[in-house]
Structures are given as structure tokens and as C-alpha cells.
Amino acid sequence: MPNLLSVQLDSFEDFLQLSVLPHQRQRRGLHLVFQSIFPVTDVHGIYSLEYVSYSIGNPRYSEEECRERDMTFAAPLRATLRLVTRDKEGEDLPVKDVVEQAVFLGELPLMTSEGTFIINGAERTVVSQLHRSPGVFFDETLHPNGKRLFSARILPYKGMWLEFSMDINDIMYVHIDRKRKLPVTSLLKALGFSKNGEILSLFREEVEEAVDEELIDRYNGGEDIVDKDSGEILLDAYEQISGENLKKLQAANIEKLKIMASPPDKDPGVIENTLAKDPSKDEEDALTRIYNLLRPGDPPNIATVRELLDRLFFNAKRYNLGDVGRYRINRRLDVGIPFESTVLHLEDFMAIIHYLLGLRVGQGNTDDIDHLGNRRVRLVGELLAQQFSIGLTRMARTIRERMNLRDENQITPHDLVNARTVSTVIQAFFGSSQLSQFIQQTNPLDELTHKRRLSALGPGGLSRDRAGFEVRDVHYTHYGRICPIETPEGPNIGLISSLSTYARVNSFGFLETPYRKVINGKVTNEIEFLTAAEEDKYIIAQANAPIDDAGKFLNPLVKARKRDDYPMVTPNEVDYMDVSPNQLVCGAAALIPFLEHDDANRALIGSNMQRQAVPLLFTEAPYVGTGMENKVARDSGAIVAARNPGVVVSVDAERIIVRRDKKHSTRLTPLDTADADEYKLTKFARSNQDCCINQRPLVQVGDKVKTGQPLADGAATDRGDLALGVNVLVAFMPWNGYNFEDAIVVSERLLKKDIFTSVHIEEFELQVRDTKRGQEEITREIPNVSEGAVRNLDDEGIIRIGAEVGPGDILVGKVTPKGESELSPEERLLRAIFGEKAGDVRDASLKAPPGMEGVVIDRKVFSRRERSSSPRRRESIAACE
Incomplete structure (x- = not known):
């Protein structure tokens, strides 16, 4: 099972890339944000401030000092910036001066080894957000007259929404940024297809037909028809065939001509109806109408209008689909645009219109917005990158203003940068964002669950007032990715959930879960991680399906899953097999013994109530466990585990010293000496929920320890296992009415022996x-x-x-x-x-x-x-x- 905290730790590491040399950093996280904002150039093109690299210094105070002094555990962030000054004269503007300087941008809060941030002395965590993925979505609504109406929506990571829809008269419209609609052909004209015939040619096939009266008012010509004798053009290319044209063609003895016919697999009439409704005559008229839609008033000139349209959808600074948006559009529409391009292309518009026309005749399918192939997770690294992008954009505006107010004296990057703009945004995010939360520390399970939480709320997400039943409900794609059990019982039910035990988040933000590959009915040990969209193609068997030593299924029919169906299939039809029965649920639900016999509602209550158990004075591990107790205690950081194998040489209440084996000298900390590891124990510390965190040694001097072996117990743990309660004898019976409803009768011995004292x-x-x-x-x-x-x-x-x-x-x-x-x-x-x-x-x-x-x-x-x-x-x- 993977480290349960890796979802937080790996994301923050990817964001900062501290273990990578500055010139070897990949285009992601903070490095990508700097590259997207810089260079910043003034209006005259004389000054240009370029980004070189960034560095993170050492924290001024330790984690313990920050907790004591109500301070933020943070390190100084410095960016190396290069200011290039060019000469005012000359067409090619030669470089006059180059100044490179490291500029202080503020203090960046650092994540502790437990996956938390210490902000003003209090531990906080950044909850991962589950939101609708950027990309294209196709939807279907039913009109009261029974007609099916289809629509498509392009959701960018940054920029304006674009929506295509059809009405009951078979006219296709486009809505730009949820404003008034205009015919989709107006958009195509604005993009360069100025004539109606050109637009028709995009959606029609050239077919040779006999000149006949059936062509009148139904088809358009495919090419210019010229009278060989007089040289007169009898029919323009793309022109609609009228009765008058037909007479001219017959008079010139033309028996066959090429016409624009609707492909047999596409719905006829939509493009013609839209062109008939379209009031714009040419490209300039279409551009003006789009400008009036977005900016009411007279446009200054056609160049300004073109620039606005280019800025809306084709400029990476203003419009960004993100890697995931481009990946989903390419995959959904089968277009071959490179992943590096995160703006829209003409091919995208054409593919969407073609797909909508196909939906009208029953080709293709619409999207389920609750499918986890259409929802993605924004982890702490991405949320922080978004905040830095906001802060650096504001800083870039200030830099441009200062460049324009420059004097003739030499200026440096330090003179242009105002670091407060970035640090203010970051402080506001950690201090007041809905996703930066005061961590719950009632017990280790409570803390771990909070760090693995997924929230559909927050900026850019849903609001609990508008969220309907469908978005809160359990979906078949949650299997192995999101726990179907653990969720709050109040107004947030279904909007806040937990990651399943084996789930991980891939580079695009989609949730993946592992499966064992099955080849020709034989289960192999090859593990593959599948996203929800990939899993839809396969048939998957349960983890407890009986197999022999060779990996072959014992039963002639195997219980399996295929999308939202549960068929019985032959072994040869199975593609994958679950890795563990635990992969369905999260850590809290996996701690419930015999979960399969539990009622779903009571399992939910049990999962939530385990997190409310306060650490007891005398802990006791459960007699009946599930094997998850040690994993939860270890990954939550409650116990102290040996970093390297060795021999214990010193033990007291506050520290343990282990002399390392000679051949093992990895994973050292600042406390460690040349040949020994030192472990400091937490003594009577206060948690956020006022609980007592106290670590007690489990080893003695002379004990040999292995890597990962528990050296000290923490709050609510017993010999390295999670111990939330006590093994007491319980009788389920009435007793003179004293235990009516929720009342319990307890023995005096429990009180005298401090069994439940905390x-x-x-x-x-x-x-x-x-x-x-x-x-x-x-x-x-x-x-x-x-x-x-x-x-x-x-x-x-x-x-x-x-x-x-x-x-x-x-x-x-x-x-x-x-x-x-x-x-x-x-x-x-x-x-x-x-x-x-x-x-x-x-x-x-x-x-x-x-x-x-x-x-x-x-x-x-x-x-x-x-x-x-x-x-x-x-x-x-x-x-x-």
C-alpha cells in the first residue's frame, strides 16, 4: 500500500522541485508560473525583465519555535531576474545594458514532514479540490415538445467560456462568455470563412448529379459552371441552385454538374438553416457583431476587433486550456493538435460542430458530468501555483507602471519589483481560503483523514446551496478512487469525501487506481494504474475471486464489473483484477472489521465517529483488527519509526539514540551524528483540538531495531498500532430501564481504573x-x-x-x-x-x-x-x- 500522505507530500515537492538543480527543473509548478508571467516588457520595448531561476533559503525558525512563538514556518523565496535595457535608436534596438539580480519575493510557507503548514503557530492543511475538468463537454436536454436538443461547452482553465447549442428550429448558435447568442456561422465568418459557400463546403461533400428540377432550392453548386461558347458564368461555386440557374444550365446543354450534398451520416439542414438566420454578410460584419456582443458600442476599427477575438481564444496569456484541457479535447474529438498548444484552434471549432451534427443523427454520445473521467483533483501544489500566478500577474502590472515612470538613470530589477504583492496573496490564501483549513487533530486517524480529504466546494467549485442530488451521489467510477462510505452527514453530504486507500492522482489531475493485469484468463503480478475513462473499456474481476497457484481462475464464471454493470463472465473475458478488497474504501472505513456485513448507513457513522475518539491515558490495541491499524499509525506520524537499522544505545523520556549499522547510512537528519540517529520525542504537546500528544519509548538500551520498526508510541497508539478505544465486555440487553435509548450503564471499575480517562x-x-x-x-x-x-x-x-x-x-x-x-x-x-x-x-x-x-x-x-x-x-x- 502506498504512503497515505504521499498525495500531499509529492504534490508540494512537484510544486517546488527543491531536489532538482535550477537549470534542470521541468516546466511545472512554481517554475512554470514564473515562465508564463515573464518576460515583462514596457510599452516602448526598451526594458525587458526576464526570469532566470528561483531559490528557497533556509527557514529562520524551526517547526517547534514557530508553534511556540505563534509564527509561520516559512523560508525566504528569491527569484533571479535579468533586466535587459535596449537603445532607443535603431530599428533592431541593440542591447544597451544587462543587469541580473536576486530579488526577495517574500516568505513561502513550507510543508512539514507530516503534510501540514504552520501558519501563525497553528497547524493547517490544504484540502484537495475536486472540480470539473477543463475540456469540451457535450450535453443533451429534452424540449417540452419532445425534441432532443444538443449542446457543447468548452471549459478553459483560464479564459472565457464558449457554448454551442441548437434550438428546436435546427439552428446552431454560439454563446461567448454566457452572453447573448449569435449564429455559429457568424463565428466561422469572423474566423476567415467570409462566404456562405465556403462554410457550406466545410460540411458538405461534392457529388456529381444530373441537371434536374429536384435540385432547385435544395442544393448548392460545387464549382463555377462556365458557358463554353460565351464565357458567361452560369452558376457560381457554392451558389444555391434556383429555377433561373437551372434554365441557363439546360439551355447550355449541361447534363451533369457537381453539387454540395449533405453526407449520409450527418443531419441535413442545420448549416443551411443557420446561414439563413445569420444576419452577417462577410468577415468584417461578423467581427463587428461579435465585438458589439462583448463590448457594446462602436468598434474603433476592424484591426482592434480582430485583435480582441485573437486575444479571447488564441492568446496564451489570456486563454489557457491547460495540459489537461488540450489532452481531453484531443482525445474526445480525435484532433491531432500538439499538447504544448493550450489555446483553441480552428480545427477544434470545426470538430465540435461536426460532433454536434453527428449527435443529431445518433452518432457519438453525450458526457456524464459526474463521471470521474470528467472531474479532476487540484492538489496543494496546483492550488499554490494558481495563487502565485495571481500574485505575479499583479506584480507584473506594477513592474510595467514603474518601467513607464523610469528616469534616465540606470535601474535594477530590485527597483522594479514590489515583493509585497506576491506575499499578500499567499498569506491571504493560507489565512482565509476555504481550502486552507485548521487541521483536525483529535487522534491520528482524524489528522490523516483530513489530509486525504477531497472537497467539491471552494473557489471555482460548487456551492452547497446549488449542488443537486446527482453530484453528491456515489458514481460507479468512484470504485477504488473515492471512498463510497466516508462523507459528512450534514449539508455537505457527498460534496466532501476521502481518497480510497490505493488511489493516486496522475499528472493531469485524474484519479487512478491499480489493477492486476489478466492475460488469457491468467492473473499476472503486473500492476497497471487506470483512470476512470480508461477503465470503462475493460472487464474487471474482484480481488477475492478464487485463483490457483498458477494464477488461473478456479470457477468457470467470474463475478466482474464493466462500467456500471456487474456481469458473470468467463475467465478469458476478464482484462484486469482488483489488487485488494481494501482498495474500494478509505483508511477510516478499512479499520472497521467485517465491513461487508455492516449496513451502509451505520458504516458511514462508524467511519466518522472513529475520528472523534480522544486519545486515552492507557491505550489498548483492538483484539479484532483489519491490518490497517499499523499503516494508519505509521503514515500519520503518530509513532516514531526507525529510519535505519541499528542498536539502541540511549533511551530516556525525551530522546532515543540508535547506532546505525555500518552499511546503512541513508536518510539522515540534522540531529544525526556520524554513526548514530537521534529521535526527539514529543512530550505533552497540545493538539489543535486540545488533546495531549505524548510519545513514550517502546525500546530499551541494547535492542536491535530494523528500518521502519516502531521506537516510540504516540497519542492513541499501542505498540505501533492505532488504539482508539478499549477492549471492554459489552452486554446488549435492557437493565431496569437505565439504558433506555442512548443511555449506557458502565461499571464502577472503569471509572476507578481510569480505563476511559483522557x-x-x-x-x-x-x-x-x-x-x-x-x-x-x-x-x-x-x-x-x-x-x-x-x-x-x-x-x-x-x-x-x-x-x-x-x-x-x-x-x-x-x-x-x-x-x-x-x-x-x-x-x-x-x-x-x-x-x-x-x-x-x-x-x-x-x-x-x-x-x-x-x-x-x-x-x-x-x-x-x-x-x-x-x-x-x-x-x-x-x-x-
Whole structure:
């Protein structure tokens, strides 16, 4: 089974390509974004800012420091840019000067080894988005009069939508960017086919027919017919044959002529009807009409109109199908345009119109938008690349403005670039995007599931109010790709789901699942990953179909899948076989024993509720497991596993040292020495859900360990296996009405032995500021408070570690200056007795909230500046329940 976190880690690695030298980086991720935005040139063509490479520095603070100090775990991003200055004179503009400089573009948040980001001290994850793939989609609607109407839609990765549709009168229209429609022949005229006959010739075949009255008003001529004697043109090429033309042809003794006839496999009349409806006369008229549709008002000149149309669909800066859009169009329409071209071509328009005409006569088929061949996954790397594209586009605009405002002095790339534009966009994405989420850390399974989640919501996706039943439902293509069980029960049902255990995302963003190849009825060990579109062609057997040692099926008929059907087939008809019964479901559902006997609704509830189990004080692995417990604990990062084989030389509560075998010296970390690996253990850390994360050693000095062997248990694990609950004896029976409905009766022994006791860690913070009325102060001297209330505070006014606290106890003593106000007679008396100081401060101490009891386990004081007089202070409290 693959690493369950690889979906996050591999995507981020592909985005940054840190393990590749700058000049060897492939055109993807951040490198591709820089290449698509640069070079940036000013309007006169004098200055040109070119991209050379980028580099990522070392993080300033470690992950632990960022968590403690509420900082972002990030590294500086620098881009090497080259500014080329050209001479103003001369036609070829010779190069006057070249300046190359590394420019700081801001801090880029880095992914931790657990697949999370630390943003302002809190761990977050970027959820993968499932959205409709770019490309072409064919759809069918039924008119109230019973007529089937077909339409086609081109969805780009970036740019305007284009939709082709037919109405009940068999006229084909095109909608540009969901605005008013115009006949599709207007678009063809604007693209260069200025005459009606030229357009007809694209969809008709030349056929030789006898000159007959049946041709009148039904066919168009295929070529110019010239009278041999007089030289007069009797019939223009592509001209419709009228009664008058026919008489001239008969008078000139022409017996046969070439006509434009509709191919037998295409629907006649649609193009003729559209041309009859089309008001545009030629290319210029068609271009003007398209311009008026998009920009109401008079067009400046025909060159501007042509430029607009070119920019809309044929300019890579404004219109981009993406690799996946071009791949899908080529595959769907069988056009041979190179994958490098991500704009539309004339062949695309022609192929779509031909396909729509074919659909009218029952050729081809429409698309199912819920099929996973038409939906793709945007992983964290692609989402970040999209944000960088937005930020760098804004930065390029600023660069052009600064180039135009240049003076004669020499300028450098540093003078032109404003790094804040990029860092602002990235910070906004991590801080407030719907797909950047505060990670759920109730237990290791909860954390792992969150990282493998797929969401149909978010920018560019669906909204839960508009999503219908079909898009939420389980589709047959989900098999082995998306778990059919795990999904929320609320308004997001079906819109948020999980990746199946063996699923992976290919380079185009489509989900793939592995199968064993079957050749002539014999199962081989050759593994192939298939997308949903590829799988539709094959017959696939179940993983538990009985086979012998040679790999041959034992039964004469095998249960199999073909698209959405489940036939019984002979072994020779089988093309592939599932690799495991687990590949259908996700990690949470795979932890349920005997899942096949479970009711689907209860399995969903069970999958969701496992993620709500808090880590217990005494963990216990389940007696009845499924084999997934170790995989989930290992891949979630809850346990500490040996990186290399060796011998344990030192163990204590906070670290384990293993001396490596001589022949194994791979996978080293900064903590490791020349011959030993060091593993730091997490002690009583707080998770996002206030749960206690504490790692305990499993090995002793002298133990020999292998690569991958568990060295320490973490939260909710027992000897390297996930342990979410306890093996207790349960009786399903009524007992004097005490267990009516959802009530349970538990034995007193469970309580006394702390079987279900869990430890939770809560954090409280207090800020000390300079106010208009003076400085706030942390102190033990709090007005109107008894000595007993401050008995656990130290001399500075902060509670001591180890103190037991209850509701209302003071954790940090703080006084704030009061404003000057009219004093009452009693206050004046107090001032006279105790002096001026007594009444000018009020109590602003941090107190334990109601219902909280626990023990203080740590306290920390942070200052914004060195030797600051107004430090910011924060305390951590452990509550033991």
C-alpha cells in the first residue's frame, strides 16, 4: 500500500522541485508560473525583465519555535531576474545594458514532514479540490415538445467560456462568455470563412448529379459552371441552385454538374438553416457583431476587433486550456493538435460542430458530468501555483507602471519589483481560503483523514446551496478512487469525501487506481494504474475471486464489473483484477472489521465517529483488527519509526539514540551524528483540538531495531498500532430501564481504573500593552484580592508550574491604569489613608474559566522586542480530567 500522505507530500515537492538543480527543473509548478508571467516588457520595448531561476533559503525558525512563538514556518523565496535595457535608436534596438539580480519575493510557507503548514503557530492543511475538468463537454436536454436538443461547452482553465447549442428550429448558435447568442456561422465568418459557400463546403461533400428540377432550392453548386461558347458564368461555386440557374444550365446543354450534398451520416439542414438566420454578410460584419456582443458600442476599427477575438481564444496569456484541457479535447474529438498548444484552434471549432451534427443523427454520445473521467483533483501544489500566478500577474502590472515612470538613470530589477504583492496573496490564501483549513487533530486517524480529504466546494467549485442530488451521489467510477462510505452527514453530504486507500492522482489531475493485469484468463503480478475513462473499456474481476497457484481462475464464471454493470463472465473475458478488497474504501472505513456485513448507513457513522475518539491515558490495541491499524499509525506520524537499522544505545523520556549499522547510512537528519540517529520525542504537546500528544519509548538500551520498526508510541497508539478505544465486555440487553435509548450503564471499575480517562491540554494567553492611561503591569499586588487568591503566583505574578487550579483561580495577575474620574467621598477617604497609588489601577487578571480544573504544566513569556518594557505573555495550562 502506498504512503497515505504521499498525495500531499509529492504534490508540494512537484510544486517546488527543491531536489532538482535550477537549470534542470521541468516546466511545472512554481517554475512554470514564473515562465508564463515573464518576460515583462514596457510599452516602448526598451526594458525587458526576464526570469532566470528561483531559490528557497533556509527557514529562520524551526517547526517547534514557530508553534511556540505563534509564527509561520516559512523560508525566504528569491527569484533571479535579468533586466535587459535596449537603445532607443535603431530599428533592431541593440542591447544597451544587462543587469541580473536576486530579488526577495517574500516568505513561502513550507510543508512539514507530516503534510501540514504552520501558519501563525497553528497547524493547517490544504484540502484537495475536486472540480470539473477543463475540456469540451457535450450535453443533451429534452424540449417540452419532445425534441432532443444538443449542446457543447468548452471549459478553459483560464479564459472565457464558449457554448454551442441548437434550438428546436435546427439552428446552431454560439454563446461567448454566457452572453447573448449569435449564429455559429457568424463565428466561422469572423474566423476567415467570409462566404456562405465556403462554410457550406466545410460540411458538405461534392457529388456529381444530373441537371434536374429536384435540385432547385435544395442544393448548392460545387464549382463555377462556365458557358463554353460565351464565357458567361452560369452558376457560381457554392451558389444555391434556383429555377433561373437551372434554365441557363439546360439551355447550355449541361447534363451533369457537381453539387454540395449533405453526407449520409450527418443531419441535413442545420448549416443551411443557420446561414439563413445569420444576419452577417462577410468577415468584417461578423467581427463587428461579435465585438458589439462583448463590448457594446462602436468598434474603433476592424484591426482592434480582430485583435480582441485573437486575444479571447488564441492568446496564451489570456486563454489557457491547460495540459489537461488540450489532452481531453484531443482525445474526445480525435484532433491531432500538439499538447504544448493550450489555446483553441480552428480545427477544434470545426470538430465540435461536426460532433454536434453527428449527435443529431445518433452518432457519438453525450458526457456524464459526474463521471470521474470528467472531474479532476487540484492538489496543494496546483492550488499554490494558481495563487502565485495571481500574485505575479499583479506584480507584473506594477513592474510595467514603474518601467513607464523610469528616469534616465540606470535601474535594477530590485527597483522594479514590489515583493509585497506576491506575499499578500499567499498569506491571504493560507489565512482565509476555504481550502486552507485548521487541521483536525483529535487522534491520528482524524489528522490523516483530513489530509486525504477531497472537497467539491471552494473557489471555482460548487456551492452547497446549488449542488443537486446527482453530484453528491456515489458514481460507479468512484470504485477504488473515492471512498463510497466516508462523507459528512450534514449539508455537505457527498460534496466532501476521502481518497480510497490505493488511489493516486496522475499528472493531469485524474484519479487512478491499480489493477492486476489478466492475460488469457491468467492473473499476472503486473500492476497497471487506470483512470476512470480508461477503465470503462475493460472487464474487471474482484480481488477475492478464487485463483490457483498458477494464477488461473478456479470457477468457470467470474463475478466482474464493466462500467456500471456487474456481469458473470468467463475467465478469458476478464482484462484486469482488483489488487485488494481494501482498495474500494478509505483508511477510516478499512479499520472497521467485517465491513461487508455492516449496513451502509451505520458504516458511514462508524467511519466518522472513529475520528472523534480522544486519545486515552492507557491505550489498548483492538483484539479484532483489519491490518490497517499499523499503516494508519505509521503514515500519520503518530509513532516514531526507525529510519535505519541499528542498536539502541540511549533511551530516556525525551530522546532515543540508535547506532546505525555500518552499511546503512541513508536518510539522515540534522540531529544525526556520524554513526548514530537521534529521535526527539514529543512530550505533552497540545493538539489543535486540545488533546495531549505524548510519545513514550517502546525500546530499551541494547535492542536491535530494523528500518521502519516502531521506537516510540504516540497519542492513541499501542505498540505501533492505532488504539482508539478499549477492549471492554459489552452486554446488549435492557437493565431496569437505565439504558433506555442512548443511555449506557458502565461499571464502577472503569471509572476507578481510569480505563476511559483522557488528558486534555488547554492554553490561555494574556497580553500586556501600553495604554493611553499608562502601562499595564503583571504583578502579584492586585487590588481588593485576598492573600489566599494569589498564593500560587510567583513574585512576578505568574502562576507556578505544578499548581492545581480550579474555576475562577488567578493564573496571571495584571493591573490596568484607571481613567481619571470624579471620586466619591468614600474613595477620597481611602486615598487620604492609603495614598495616591491605591485607587488608580483596576484588576485585569487572567482567571481560569468556569468548570475547568487541572494542573499547570508550562508557562512561557514572550516579548515582541528585545528588552521590551511591554512584554506579551502567554501561559499554558494542563487540565487533567
